[in-house]
Amino acid sequence: MASASDPIVRRKLSDEVFDRLKLMITSGDLQPGDAMPSERDLMERFGVGRPAIREAMQALSKIGLLTISHGERAKVRLLTARSIFQQVDQSAHIMLATSRDSLEHLKEARRFFERGMVRDAAKKASAREVEGLRATLERQRQSLGEAEAFITADMRFHTQIAAVSGNPIFEAVSEAMLGWLRQYHTDMLIWTGKEKYTLTEHEEILRHIAAHDADAAEQAMVKHLDRSASLYIHQAG
Known part of the structure; x- marks a missing residue:
């Protein structure tokens, strides 16, 4: 004032x-x-x-x-929540490109966020939402060896989990974080041959969501994210 x-x-x-x-x-x-x-x-x-x-x-x-x-x-x-996050996309990419710490902070934030989202999904997911996740997983399986299509399906799987909450802000947060991480992901995933590990882990997560087992779903998500965290490598310079 x-x-x-x-x-x-x-x-x-x-x-x-x-x-x-x-x-x-x-x-x-x-x-x-x-x-x-x-x-x-x-x-x-x-x-x-x-x-x-x-x-x-x-x-x-x-x-x-x-x-x-x-x-x-x-x-x-x-x-919308999505359009608001899109406004900061360029700034987020610059921050990640110029700071190794920022990438680690983003991975940590994603881990914390997805633990809550998968627990919520396991409690709330309808049969239709489970089938939607299963269809995305099948698209990912059919995309083995095709980097762009595989990663797109991967991102969609995680965003669908967040969407089960019914909160568009959660869905937009998921989409934004995955989009910011994407540039650090694709080549490493294909070069290191980890696609099948990802599919197996996604299958386990989905199985626990379908069974409405929140604890098991969270444990499976944490295992998946901790294993895949090493695939996100800072490439600045």
């Missing part, structure tokens, strides 16, 4: 425009999918020039509130 002795700071015009446009979106005046007013309309409405409008629009795009396409009016974007 500003005090009486603080200097008065003149705000940039684009900051004022940003606040007004954001209010139009967050108040519901503009709904997801709606086109924003034209630049000319906004210039006349706010009494500012085109640069202030464009700078404010770009700032709204960076935080995920707008989608800007060349030659089209900007559109209001539906914010």
Whole structure:
């Protein structure tokens, strides 16, 4: 909170425009999918020039509130847990690339997170969700020797486990962490021939989820993650 002795700071015009446009979106005046007013309309409405409008629009795009396409009016974007995490993807990749400790911290965070997710899945999973996991595991089995397809199915298996919670934030967290780790995973998995170990461990995890045995599911997940942790290698430099 500003005090009486603080200097008065003149705000940039684009900051004022940003606040007004954001209010139009967050108040519901503009709904997801709606086109924003034209630049000319906004210039006349706010009494500012085109640069202030464009700078404010770009700032709204960076935080995920707008989608800007060349030659089209900007559109209001539906914010979801997934889209919010996508906004930090580039920063996360830079952090991991420049810090070996960050990769270890991420692996530790994933281990803690997935222990809780698999316990929850073992308690809640419906027959349909178990079948969905089984179908993903089969796709992974059919992708042996195909790195990209195998890793995609691997990630999907873990994200589906998180999705059993019914909480989209958990699902988005799982998807984000696995995406950040992916660049450290693919080549090592194929070069070291560990695909079959992964399949066996996934089968064990699924078996305990289907049996609704939370303790056994957690133990199987911990064993899987501790074994596979060595496959994620920092490759900076």
